[in-house]
Amino acid sequence: GLTERDLTYAVAVKGTTTAYPGDAVPKRPPYCGQGRPPGPAYPVQHSTLRQLALSTGRSSARTVTWRQGSKTTKHNPRAEMRSRFLALRVRPANRTIRRAADGSLPECWLLAEWPPGAAEPTDYWLSTLPADTPLRELVRIAKSRWRVEHDYRELKDGLGLDHFEGRNFPGWHRHVTLASLAQAFCTMLRLDPKAPAPA
Incomplete structure (x- = not known):
């Protein structure tokens, strides 16, 4: 649905x-002459995102820093949030995805987080960002969920979004x-913080 809305x-x-x-x-199988002609189909069986990432291998993963954290350690004095990621172009194989006239499925990014020392990737994302999007930008956008969760928590707890006790829509609407x-x-x-105070 998001793709259809551009x-x-x-x-x-x-x-x-x-x-x-x-x-x-996708390839069109030969027509045997009876019944309906077959439509184009992919000759290979689809696989899971995990299998696609593992087949690419750990050596393809690159270390990316996406933001500064708040907890410093001996091994990470600048509190950088970083991990190893690999990005592949894939075609999701869901039946409900609309195919093109030639039978092909839309292409998108598979982003997989493969932390150092892990036997396999731990997190996966699909993204319709352009094919020339750098890996760092893919990671930044995929990892921006923390900002949404932080803002929602601040809105709910700090600013009282969940403190409404009324019983009508106009009151709820004003509160929200x-x-x-x-x-x-x-x-x-x-x-846009204020300018520093004069000395």
Whole structure:
């Protein structure tokens, strides 16, 4: 649905989600002369995202830092949030995905997080960002979920979104609107801090 609305996305998925490699091409089987002519189909069986990532190998994963954290350690004094990632072009194999006239499925990114020391990737994302998107940008967008969760927690706990006790829609609507405006104001302050005070 997001693709049909021309909206790009990065969504977390399970490693058991099925897909074809990005270079897979559908072929039309020969017509035997009886019944309906067969439509184009992929000659290879689809596999899981986990299998596609494992077949690419750990050596293809690159270390990416996506933001600064808050906990420093002896081995990470700058509190950098980093891990190893690999990105592949794949074609999701869901039956409900609309195929092109030639029978091909749309191509997208598979991003897999493969932490150092792990036997296999731990997290997977599918993304419809352009094919020339750098790995660092893919990781930044996939890992931006923390910002949404942080803002929601601040909106709910700090600004009182969940404190409404009324029983009608207009009251609820006013409460949510004011809480949302307070959140927008806090965000503006965070992004545009005041000039430093004179000495």
